[in-house]
Amino acid sequence: xxxxxxxxxxxxxxxxxxxxxxxxxxxxxxxxxxxxxxxxxxxxxxxxxxxxxxxxxxxxxxxxxxxxxxxxxxxxxxxxxxxxxxxxxxxxxxxxxxxxxxxxxxxxxxxxxxxxxxxxxxxxxxxxxxxxxxxxxxxxxxxxxxxxxxxxxxxxxxxxxxxxxxxxxxxxxxxxxxxxxxxxxxxxxxxxxxxxxxxxxxxxxxxxx
Amino acid sequence: xxxxxxxxxxxxxxxxxxxxxxxxxxxxxxxxxxxxxxxxxxxxxxxxxxxxxxxxxxxxxxxxxxxxxxxxxxxxxxxxxxxxxxxxxxxxxxxxxxxxxxxxxxxxxxxxxxxxxxxxxxxxxxxxxxxxxxxxxxxxxxxxxxxxxxxxxxxxxxxxxxxxxxxxxxxxxxxxxxxxxxxxxxxxxxxxxxxxxxxxxxxxxxxxxxxxxxxxxxxxxxxxxxxxxxxxxxxxxxxxxxxxxxxxxxxxxxxxxxxxxxxxxxxxxxxxxxxxxxxxxxxxxxxxxxxxx
Numbered sequence: 001x002x003x004x005x006x007x008x009x010x011x012x013x014x015x016x017x018x019x020x021x022x023x024x025x026x027x028x029x030x031x032x033x034x035x036x037x038x039x040x041x042x043x044x045x046x047x048x049x050x051x052x053x054x055x056x057x058x059x060x061x062x063x064x065x066x067x068x069x070x071x072x073x074x075x076x077x078x079x080x081x082x083x084x085x086x087x088x089x090x091x092x093x094x095x096x097x098x099x100x101x102x103x104x105x106x107x108x109x110x111x112x113x114x115x116x117x118x119x120x121x122x123x124x125x126x127x128x129x130x131x132x133x134x135x136x137x138x139x140x141x142x143x144x145x146x147x148x149x150x151x152x153x154x155x156x157x158x159x160x161x162x163x164x165x166x167x168x169x170x171x172x173x174x175x176x177x178x179x180x181x182x183x184x185x186x187x188x189x190x191x192x193x194x195x196x197x198x199x200x201x202x203x204x205x206x207x208x209x
Numbered sequence: 210x211x212x213x214x215x216x217x218x219x220x221x222x223x224x225x226x227x228x229x230x231x232x233x234x235x236x237x238x239x240x241x242x243x244x245x246x247x248x249x250x251x252x253x254x255x256x257x258x259x260x261x262x263x264x265x266x267x268x269x270x271x272x273x274x275x276x277x278x279x280x281x282x283x284x285x286x287x288x289x290x291x292x293x294x295x296x297x298x299x300x301x302x303x304x305x306x307x308x309x310x311x312x313x314x315x316x317x318x319x320x321x322x323x324x325x326x327x328x329x330x331x332x333x334x335x336x337x338x339x340x341x342x343x344x345x346x347x348x349x350x351x352x353x354x355x356x357x358x359x360x361x362x363x364x365x366x367x368x369x370x371x372x373x374x375x376x377x378x379x380x381x382x383x384x385x386x387x388x389x390x391x392x393x394x395x396x397x398x399x400x401x402x403x404x405x406x407x408x409x410x411x412x413x414x415x416x417x418x419x420x421x422x423x424x425x426x427x428x429x430x431x432x433x434x435x436x437x438x439x440x441x442x443x444x445x446x447x448x449x450x451x452x453x454x455x456x457x458x459x460x461x462x463x464x465x466x467x468x469x470x471x472x473x474x475x476x477x478x479x480x481x482x483x484x485x486x487x488x489x490x491x492x493x494x495x496x497x498x499x500x501x502x
Contacts, residue, residue, distance in 0.1 A: 082277065090295035097288040100281070107277075107284045110291045120249035121216045121284065124258040147254060 001031060007052040010079035018045050020078035025099060026071060035078070039196045042072040043131055043158045046196035051189070055154035055204065056080060056127060063125040063148050065113040065140065066132035069095035070106070076129065077106050084122045088112045113140050122148055128155040133163035138180035145184060145207055152209040155185060161199040170199040181205055213256050214249050216240065216283065217269050222256070232267040235279050241286045299381045300404040306374050307395035313367045320360050327353055383478035384468035388461070388486060393442050397465065400439065408473035415469075416440060416462035440465070445490050456493050461486065 004013040012019045012034055019034035029036040039045040048054055056062075060080040067073040067085035069092045077083045085100070086109045087093040093110045100108040109118045113132060125148050130141050141157050149155065159177050161170035170192075178187050185205035193200040213220045217240070218232035233240055261273050270276045331353070371392060378391035382404060385394035400418045401407035407415070417424050419438030426432040437446055437458035449457050464486045471479055 090292050093288065094292055097285060097292065100285055107281050108288045109284060110288045119251055120214060123260040
């Protein structure tokens with residue numbers, strides 16, 4: 001078994017497959033102490049597979065918007081120190097809450113990220129991760145960063161072109177979304193997630209200090 | 210003077226000094242209840258970085274580790290409480306009940322057919338070979354009786370379920386109940402996935418709920434479009450002449466769409482809606498009324 005370190009500390013390549021260290025939570029494959037992380041099932045894994053420099057570090061507090069049932073959030077929790085995970089839809093938030101009972105560093109919030117009502121619970125964070133396939137997702141990222149992201153902190157925003165406009169070309173949509181995000185952020189890079197995800201891109205940005 | 214109202218208490222700051230503070234005890238149920246009941250106004254972003262330090266200074270917890278452990282327990286309990294209310298939606302209950310009624314109906318039909326088949330075989334045995342019957346004289350009629358009793362019990366259960374649905378439907382969807390009847394109304398809600406989804410549906414879709422096979426055959430292969438889905442169960446549709454059913458189904462669907470919206474957004478009963486529907490369908494039932502549409 002060959003184990004290599006990814007540039008992002010806490011992420012490993014076990015026999016070339018992405019993995020984190022931690023307990024298996026939903027029946028994913030495990031090699032030794034490593035949980036394999038399928039880049040076809042997690043946009044963050046797809047991004048890490050394609051991009052070495054992702055601004056995630058072990059001491060960070062993260063705010064995860066659109067955590068769904070918490071699969072990706074659980075891997076992020078293996079990497080960073082603490083995760084506030086927001087999900088609105090009750091049917092998947094149920095899984096997220098159940099998962100938080102097993103992970104010591106995940107705080108579940110059953111709330112609408114578009115209208116953050118968790119201002120009295122969430123502290124300042126170093127990293128905002130957003131995976132919400134909504135036409136107004138740029139606005140959601142901005143609202144939350146204005147409330148919770150430290151100056152100099154980072155954001156990673158997953159854009160699903162097909163949820164914003166099915167008729168336009170994905171590249172055109174990415175440009176348009178980046179322009180919206182630039183109202184608040186410094187956009188550092190945009191990476192398409194092919195071949196793992198079709199018509200998806202990750203935007204990495206920082207909040208000016 | 211900014212007042213910080215946080216999940217663990219209220220703190221009044223003046224020039225960065227704490228002037229006044231009310232900090233809760235680390236009692237999870239109390240904290241969760243306060244989070245559910247009170248409103249929390251927005252405050253300045255810079256204060257947000259001080260949650261941990263403030264909670265330690267004010268004696269809520271002893272360390273950052275403890276802060277996070279307490280917050281996590283609170284958040285999990287709060288999430289569970291919020292989910293419990295989300296799943297206690299009254300229409301979610303009705304969907305379960307009406308699906309139960311339909312399952313029982315199916316079971317009763319199936320078992321009744323079986324009973325009938327048994328009876329026929331038994332009479333034939335009676336007539337043709339007395340020996341066959343004599344071999345187990347007591348058990349066979351008993352088995353039959355048992356099945357009969359089971360079917361009857363299922364029937365009783367169905368009636369009780371239907372009674373509950375009627376009561377609850379009149380409560381949450383008075384207009385739909387009036388126009389479609391409680392059971393059909395409940396079926397429409399169940400097929401739509403909830404009263405809200407039904408209220409958001411166009412009438413043309415409500416008309417063909419339950420006829421998706423026919424609808425897609427129409428859209429894909431150009432077959433005749435379906436006239437009605439489960440609203441065929443409506444007495445006005447079923448009771449009308451075949452060449453009139455399309456019109457009647459369309460009219461009823463349009464009124465049901467209005468009824469669902471009234472129910473979801475206002476919950477008030479509008480009796481005139483039913484009168485309108487009756488008047489309209491009466492007109493449709495008469496010959497020579499094509500120009501009305």
